[in-house]
Amino acid sequence: MIRMFDTHRIRAQQELTGSLWNFAVPGFPAQKVLVPSCWEMYPGFENHRGTAVYSTTFRAAGTIRLEFKGVSHTAQIFVDHTLVAEHYNAFTPFDAVVKDLAAGEHLLEVHVDNSFSEASALHIPNDYMTYGGINRPVALEQLQTAYIKHIRFDCVFKDGVPCAHVRVLVCNLTDTCQELGISESISDTLHFTDAVTLQPNEEREITAEFECPEARAWCFEDPALYFLCAELTQNGRPIDDLIERVGFRTIGMDGRNILLNGRAVRIKGLCRHEEHPQYGCAIPPEAMACDLAILRDLGANSVRTSHYPNDERFLDLCDEYGLLVWEESHARALEEDQMKNPNFDRQSADCIREMIENHYNHPSIYLWGILNECMSQSEFGRTCYEKQLAQIRSMDHTRLCSFASCMFFNDICLDLPDVVSYNIYPQWYHDTPSREYLDSLYNWIQHDTAGAGKPFLISEVGAGAIYGFRSPAHVKWSEEYQQDALFDQLDAILSKPECSGVYIWQFCDGRVCPEWFAKRPRSMNNKGVVDEYRRPKLCYSTVKQLFTALENYR
Numbered sequence: 001m002i003r004m005f006d007t008h009r010i011r012a013q014q015e016l017t018g019s020l021w022n023f024a025v026p027g028f029p030a031q032k033v034l035v036p037s038c039w040e041m042y043p044g045f046e047n048h049r050g051t052a053v054y055s056t057t058f059r060a061a062g063t064i065r066l067e068f069k070g071v072s073h074t075a076q077i078f079v080d081h082t083l084v085a086e087h088y089n090a091f092t093p094f095d096a097v098v099k100d101l102a103a104g105e106h107l108l109e110v111h112v113d114n115s116f117s118e119a120s121a122l123h124i125p126n127d128y129m130t131y132g133g134i135n136r137p138v139a140l141e142q143l144q145t146a147y148i149k150h151i152r153f154d155c156v157f158k159d160g161v162p163c164a165h166v167r168v169l170v171c172n173l174t175d176t177c178q179e180l181g182i183s184e185s186i187s188d189t190l191h192f193t194d195a196v197t198l199q200p201n202e203e204r205e206i207t208a209e210f211e212c213p214e215a216r217a218w219c220f221e222d223p224a225l226y227f228l229c230a231e232l233t234q235n236g237r238p239i240d241d242l243i244e245r246v247g248f249r250t251i252g253m254d255g256r257n258i259l260l261n262g263r264a265v266r267i268k269g270l271c272r273h274e275e276h277p278q279y280g281c282a283i284p285p286e287a288m289a290c291d292l293a294i295l296r297d298l299g300a301n302s303v304r305t306s307h308y309p310n311d312e313r314f315l316d317l318c319d320e321y322g323l324l325v326w327e328e329s330h331a332r333a334l335e336e337d338q339m340k341n342p343n344f345d346r347q348s349a350d351c352i353r354e355m356i357e358n359h360y361n362h363p364s365i366y367l368w369g370i371l372n373e374c375m376s377q378s379e380f381g382r383t384c385y386e387k388q389l390a391q392i393r394s395m396d397h398t399r400l401c402s403f404a405s406c407m408f409f410n411d412i413c414l415d416l417p418d419v420v421s422y423n424i425y426p427q428w429y430h431d432t433p434s435r436e437y438l439d440s441l442y443n444w445i446q447h448d449t450a451g452a453g454k455p456f457l458i459s460e461v462g463a464g465a466i467y468g469f470r471s472p473a474h475v476k477w478s479e480e481y482q483q484d485a486l487f488d489q490l491d492a493i494l495s496k497p498e499c500s501g502v503y504i505w506q507f508c509d510g511r512v513c514p515e516w517f518a519k520r521p522r523s524m525n526n527k528g529v530v531d532e533y534r535r536p537k538l539c540y541s542t543v544k545q546l547f548t549a550l551e552n553y554r
């Protein structure tokens with residue numbers, strides 16, 4: 001399954017899964033694996049950090065498009081031994097359009113590398129696992145003379161009437177002029193038609209705006225979704241289409257408040273890694289849906305995709321469940337020398353661009369995050385934050401932007417984001433009482449920084465516990481200690497009217513890179529509210545009690 005709904009009725013699309021791929025690693029016997037998957041889940045490859053070659057065959061003719069939703073972490077794509085695409089970063093999609101294929105069977109090879117080196121500025125030994133493999137779906141599409149490359153949907157309310165502002169990018173795939181028809185409909189109601197003539201190999205964005213008076217606003221209680229379909233015809237014959245699923249809602253801020261459809265929301269969220277003991281980061285949608293059901297059961301209304309763009313099927317499910325998403329570009333706790341890696345700027349910019357280009361239409365995403373706990377206390381680091389937030393704002397002015405800082409008393413970038421966000425761990429990494437620590441942080445921000453007066457989020461708070469370790473003495477790493485700490489932390493945060501909300505660190509226990517954090521018990525980050533098998537710890541009932549006692553709105 002590529003998305004949680006069909007994105008085409010006219011364009012022929014198939015997922016290249018279901019049959020086993022050849023999987024070859026130098027020095028290992030040849031294997032066959034299913035895609036998507038992580039190679040660490042296959043016997044003998046549990047600790048493989050290096051390269052592998054996947055191969056399969058497909059039948060096609062003419063012009064095709066191959067889309068890779070996620071390959072970890074560096075990929076080279078070959079069709080019939082010709083290089084057609086290269087990509088860095090496990091967490092963003094990429095594609096290749098291949099023309100002039102002879103009718104018949106073709107060889108697809110995917111060279112994958114998950115090793116750590118200077119060539120990789122963002123995938124580094126870290127407090128989460130960088131897996132290896134084709135971790136997300138692969139799609140094969142048949143194209144004709146022209147195709148729809150993307151749709152960008154924005155919702156605008158005019159005198160209270162919901163309107164759709166739609167940008168459709170159409171591409172001429174031939175060396176000759178093409179006369180095309182374009183039509184746009186929402187939930188099978190035709191709203192726009194036009195004729196367009198494209199010059200050879202021309203790409204053009206067609207803009208349309210139309211009222212949708214019957215549309216209901218997307219919100220927590222009623223996450224109404226609508227299918228937006230763009231269709232291309234040639235000589236009256238349908239030749240291509242693209243279907244997006246959209247929601248009519250607005251995001252904004254007013255002083256300290258984050259607004260959904262003009263109403264001040266209280267964020268009750270958890271941070272979630274794409275982590276599973278049986279699937280690694282290649283989590284099937286069935287398991288994603290269970291995670292979201294747990295989030296809903298906890299009374300959460302938001303999830304933070306710490307620390308990278310997520311699988312689009314998870315975002316589709318967030319759209320359906322009515323959860324707000326803080327989606328984050330890929331970075332965690334990079335030091336200055338790491339941010340000075342010669343590949344850092346380009347790899348960061350690519351990740352931000354691909355994240356926004358591919359996830360733009362999800363109503364659940366309300367905020368784009370960057371550079372979690374990176375160098376926001378140095379002048380050099382500031383230049384990186386400035387550059388990345390400027391890039392986000394140039395691509396999307398309809399959402400908020402932020403970064404999760406841990407530089408208490410030293411952050412020099414709080415003038416830059418829309419929302420000031422902090423990761424804090426009172427009663428875990430230090431013994432300061434939560435309410436005292438939160439008040440001193442908030443007062444410092446208001447009195448000594450340019451973050452004063454902005455919405456203020458706690459983007460991480462939590463404590464560790466080993467599932468099943470119980471202690472009447474409530475010692476650290478016991479479930480009792482974690483339950484006590486989370487109660488104090490959440491009670492302090494949720495009872496502070498100046499605070500717009502919180503993200504608990506973290507949803508479930510997850511693997512960390514063995515190369516990185518030897519002092520992580522089990523070589524895992526054990527701060528989950530549930531363990532890696534989604535078994536609730538004692539703190540589950542505490543989180544549920546505190547979250548469900550509060551409204552979604554302030």
Ligand code: ADA
Nearest residue numbers: 127332372373423460525527
């Ligand atoms: C940081 C970081 C998280 C995680 C957390 C922890 O806040 O952003 O990724 O490492 O610390 O568990 O200490």
